Amino acid sequence: MKARIKKIEWEADGINSYFLTSLDGQDMPAFEPGAHVDVELKPGLTRSYSLVNDPKQRGYYEIAVHHAIDSRGGSRHIHEVWRVGEVVEISAPRNNFPMNEDAAHTVLIAGGIGVTPMLPMIARLEELGKSWELHYVAATPERAAYVDRLSAYPSARIVYDGIEGGARLDLAALSEGAPADAHLYCCGPGGMLDAFVALNKGRPADKVHIEYFSAETEIATDGGYSLELTRSGKTIQVAEGETMLDALLSAGVDIGFACSEGVCGTCQVKVLDGVPDHRDHFLTDAEKAANSSVMVCCSGSNSAKLVLDI
Ligand code: FES
The missing domain is CATH 3.40.50.80 (Nucleotide-binding domain of ferredoxin-NADP reductase (FNR) module)
Known part of the structure; x- marks a missing residue:
């Protein structure tokens, strides 16, 4: 969806908050505490930011962006390029960090x-x-x-x-x-x-x-395995030096991704056969042991072939 940058506020050294509203004045889609939105900064550069505002405040989304010194481009782009009044592209809210409201x-x-x-x-x-x-x-x-x-x-x-x-x-x-x-x-x-x-x-x-929100992920680039894609009927090879995501994008597979370091969950793909080499920080240990899904941005394969449901 498109959203307008309504207001930018300084929050702390290197941290600005950005208030995003709909273009037609309608309420923003509801969200639950812990949710984030993916923000498309430019083609090939998407980042996830937690929603900060009270979910009852439906008129806007507030995100806060820390301009990291070692930014790979996301936070720097926002701090340097985003201006009040501009229209940006964001996803609907997604929640990988839901809160249990019944906790004592x-x-x-x-x-x-x-x-x-x-x-x-x-x-x-x-x-x-x-x-x-x-x-x-x-x-x-x-x-x-x-x-x-x-x-x-x-x-x-x-x-x-x-x-x-x-x-x-x-x-x-x-x-x-x-x-x-x-x-x-x-x-x-x-x-x-x-x-x-x-x-x-x-x-x-x-x-x-x-x-x-970021991690020192050891991204798998060993290659040397193939991907069988059941929905598209393609079989592609992941070469040495490539990530699984690189190979999929090069083969023209339309796949969403954001953080590219295994923390946001955007690139999760269902595994039908084979044993991934899980490198992400998103799946739980039990989910990794089940081998039923893989984060393609950072993970590799421990088997010669992975069969993916894409
Ligand atoms: S793109 Fe974020 S986990 Fe893969």
Whole structure:
């Protein structure tokens, strides 16, 4: 869908928020806390951004974009090119990070720009009168977004780990101290999420929720296997140096992708036969073991052939 950039606001050093509205003044499609939209920046460059606003505010979508120094082009493009009044192309909201509204207690843990999906979650939890706590770590006050909104809540704790005398987010203590029936959510840098997952291995998997916004993914480019595509009837070879996605796009297969590093879930394809070499951070361990789907942007194959439902 097309959306207009209605307003741009400075949130913190390197972080702007962008308010997107419909072209005809109608409400935006409804979304649930944790949802994101894919934004098409230019052909071949799509990025996913969490929706920040209260889902009850239907007149706009708010996203926040951190201009990462090592940006592969997405955040830089938005900061440098997007201007108020322009029309951009976005997807309908999709939710890979849904919140369980029945939890007795909810623990939200965010690092940096990972705070964005937590804001609509907090709005909803407050609306439901639920028990929750947020632990948000940023390097410095200047680099912490949405502090003004969060400071209205006594249950929101913000720590700065990059200043003299600053605090540290003790993930181990938070994980150990959370009630057994709590649902825990974490969004932040890859290292933080890996530690969070390891610390909560003992909890039921359905109570531990993570969302990567970027990751150091070791992308499979070994090649040397073939892809049999059942719907299109094509068989293609993945050569050394290529990703599965590269091979599919070169063969003219129309396939959606966004992050290209195995975190957003856009490129998920059903596997009918064969054993993928899963490299993504999107599928759960159980889903990876089932081998019934694969993230083609980053994963490879452990079998000579993969049969895909495309
Ligand atoms: S494009 Fe995001 S997981 Fe593959």
